[in-house]
Amino acid sequence: MRPGGRYIDGTLGGGGHTEAILHHSAPNGQVLGLDADPAAIRRVTERLGQAITQRRLVLVHTAFERMASVAAEQAFAPVDGILLDLGLSSFQLETPERGFAFAHDGPLDMRFDPTQGESAADLLNRRSADEIANLIYEYGEERMSRRIARVIVDNRPIATTGQLAALVEKAVGGRKGQRIHPATRTFQALRIAVNDELGQLERVLEQALSLLAPGGRLAIISFHSLEDRIVKLWMREQSRDYVPDPTNIYGGRTQKPSVTVLTKRPLVASDEEMARNPRSRSAKLRIAEKC
Ligand SMILES: C[S@@+](CC[C@H](N)C(=O)[O-])C[C@H]1O[C@@H](n2cnc3c(N)ncnc32)[C@H](O)[C@@H]1O
Structure with a gap:
């Protein structure tokens, strides 16, 4: 400098x-x-x-x-x-209305720019189970992506971060002995996809x-x-x-x-x-x- x-x-x-x-x-x-x-x-x-x-x-x-x-x-x-x-x-992570965190319940948005494009909820509600699974696998490096995508599709419409976190937890069978929340990789994948x-x-x-x-x-x-x-x-x-x-x-x-x-x-x-x-x-x- x-x-x-x-x-x-x-x-x-x-x-x-x-x-x-x-x-x-x-x-x-x-x-x-x-x-x-x-x-x-x-x-x-x-x-x-x-x-x-x-x-x-x-x-x-x-x-x-x-x-x-x-x-x-x-x-x-x-x-x-x-x-x-x-x-x-x-600031984004800690603002529940921005929908980035499973720790705070809020609308499942995740857009850096909320004035543009498709929110995470729109994406999950519109795409096929295969597309959702591929995205969670590729961007979240999540091995249980197919099971998670199936539970998501069976429970649509998805509206909130809390709802998604609970569904992922249900799909992967809880968080016994895990260091990170079971929804961490799914949330990361969605954020990467929503914001390209x-x-x-x-x-x-x-x-x-x-x-x-x-x-x-x-x-x-x-x-x-x-x-x-x-x-x-x-x-x-x-x-x-x-x-x-x-x-x-x-x-x-x-x-x-x-x-x-x-x-x-x-x-x-x-x-x-x-x-x-x-x-x-x-x-x-x-x-x-x-x-
Ligand atoms: C980790 S924070 C930056 C923190 C910042 N260095 C500071 O000192 O406070 C990342 C920021 O980048 C913005 N961001 C992420 N991807 C972006 C992109 N493709 N174009 C513009 N801004 C982006 C996010 O909205 C967020 O505000």
Whole structure:
């Protein structure tokens, strides 16, 4: 971070990272903050209003897959750094009306942007048992996906988080000796599907690279293995100077790497951080620097 630097926070959330970036790039560093959730934009507009007035912070309500066009509209490129802190915020998780948590009963929504697209309840009420099972298997890595999908379909319409959590518990036979709630993987899968989280991530990576100045850094914090794998493979691919040809053992081509990966292994939270913030347990941070 440098004074006068320009940064994009693609996942504004409560504005904690944006505030830190503004602090470390003072007195005149700038941040373009994006979030799909209009409530996040409203709250940070209030919380960091002074930085907006000083023209150091611009907030835009959008999914980060539109990062390149928003940066062009705002004449905000090239940039020194881009941050993606993926997934949902504590605020979303703890607001029952947003429908992300089985711990609080509420309408089964799960959209980061409640003004767009299909809610989790709509998805479960409209799709076939096979489609639901595949989605829970693929995005939740849930071995009992078929049984869960069957119970869901037999008990439609599904309306609330509590109803879904109880159905999953019934399908998988309770939670004896389990460390996590039996509905954890199903809820994760639905959230990923409703928000097209993996598609969004795949679509933003090239855009982020094109927006960075040489020496600029892309930092991505992921919370589950499906996202981390996309980030890891993309960074590996972009950092290669030789691409083998799988059809020819002597074949392949050299290329100029686009990035240097600064985290050979992902950075994880310290014990102290995990004690303070239990959700950081599964966080992995990977950083690449544009060549
Ligand atoms: C983990 S929170 C970010 C927390 C933030 N770094 C902070 O310091 O408070 C993730 C945020 O990203 C948003 N989000 C997730 N996927 C998004 C996407 N594809 N486009 C835009 N925002 C997204 C969510 O709405 C949520 O507010």
